[in-house]
Amino acid sequence: MALVIQEVTKRYQNFVAVDNLSFTIEKGEIFGLIGQNGAGKTTTFRMILDLQETTAGTISWNGESIHAIDRDLLGYLPEERGIFPTMTVEDQLYFFGELRGRKKKELKEDVNYWIERFELEEKRKAKAETLSKGNQQKVQLIASFIHKPEFLILDEPFSGLDPVNKDLLKEAILFLKENGTTILFSSHQMENVEELCDHLCLLKRGVSLFSGSLLDLKKQYGKTKLTVRTDMAIEELTALPGVKDVTIGKEQYTLTLEDESYAKGIFDIVSKGDYIEKFSLDYLSLDEIFKDKVGGGNV
Incomplete structure (x- = not known):
C-alpha cells in the first residue's frame, strides 16, 4: 500500500x-x-x-x-x-x-x-x-x-x-x-x-x-444495458418482460433491464429463433452509474 x-x-x-x-x-x-x-x-x-x-x-x-x-x-x-x-x-x-x-x-x-x-x-x-x-x-x-x-x-x-x-x-x-x-x-x-x-x-x-x-462497482448494477437492432417497434420492446426503459439510437435500441436474468427471454422473442444482427448485453457505463449514484445534476 x-x-x-x-x-x-x-x-x-x-x-x-x-x-x-x-x-x-x-x-x-x-x-x-x-x-x-x-x-x-x-x-x-x-x-x-x-x-x-x-x-x-x-x-x-x-x-x-x-x-x-x-x-x-x-x-x-x-x-x-x-x-x-x-x-x-x-x-x-x-x-x-x-x-x-x-x-x-x-x-x-x-x-x-x-x-x-x-x-x-x-x-x-x-x-x-x-x-x-x-x-x-x-x-x-x-x-x-x-x-x-x-x-x-x-x-x-x-x-x-x-x-x-x-x-x-x-x-x-x-x-x-x-x-x-x-x-x-x-x-x-x-x-x-x-x-x-x-x-x-x-x-x-x-x-x-x-x-x-471499477468492475465491482459495475457488478453492483449487473449487466442491465441491452443494445439490440431489430424491426420491432419501440412500443413492443417497452412491453417486453423486465424492460424498464427503451431509448432510440442510430439504427438500434438500448433497453434498460430490471436485471440481466430477463435477457435470455428477450433474446428468444426478438430473434424468433433466427439470426439477429445485433444483441449485446453489458454493464452500465461509469457515466451512467455516476449519474445514478449522485442523482444527476452538474457533473
Whole structure:
C-alpha cells in the first residue's frame, strides 16, 4: 500500500467538507477520485499534500505520516492552472524541476524528452503567454512531474484539451504508471476515468458512496444495458418482460433491464429463433452509474 487515507474528516466550523473518508491506493496504480463540484475532492488533495490539516483521521505514504515525508516525493497539477506568463517553456520546466530538488544538468534529458513527446519543440523558446490554452496545459502538466515524483495528483488534467492532446496525455499518464509513479486523479469526464483506472472512490458531499474496483462497482448494477437492432417497434420492446426503459439510437435500441436474468427471454422473442444482427448485453457505463449514484445534476 502506498497511500492510506483512514477515517479522514475535514470540518470548517459548521460545514463538513470531507466526512470519515477512507481509501487505499496501491503503489504504481492509477486511482480515480470522482464526484460533483463541491464533493470534497480538492479538499482531499490538499490534505494529502499537507496544505491543510485534517480535523480527524490519518493520511500515510508507505507507512509514514504524510506530515513527515519529503515533499519532493509529491507532484501536483491543480485544477486552477498557473504558470509564469513571461517565462519560456524551457525555462519554466527547468525552474519547476530545480524548485523540487533536481539540478539543471540532471533535468536536461527529461526536459528535452517531454518537450518532444508533447510536441512543443517549436515552442521551446516561446513565452507561456503566447501559447494556446492546450499548450499551456501541457507545459504545466510536465512541470508537475518533471522532478520525477513517486506520487502524482492530477486535478482535471483533461480540461480544455482537444482529442489529439487528450490522447497524448493519456499515453503520458500510462507511461508514468509503467515507470512506477502512483497516480491519483480527478476528472468530470467519466470515460477517461473508466479507461485509465482500475480502482476509484466516488464522493458525494464529502461522503464516500463507493471505494474499490471499477468492475465491482459495475457488478453492483449487473449487466442491465441491452443494445439490440431489430424491426420491432419501440412500443413492443417497452412491453417486453423486465424492460424498464427503451431509448432510440442510430439504427438500434438500448433497453434498460430490471436485471440481466430477463435477457435470455428477450433474446428468444426478438430473434424468433433466427439470426439477429445485433444483441449485446453489458454493464452500465461509469457515466451512467455516476449519474445514478449522485442523482444527476452538474457533473
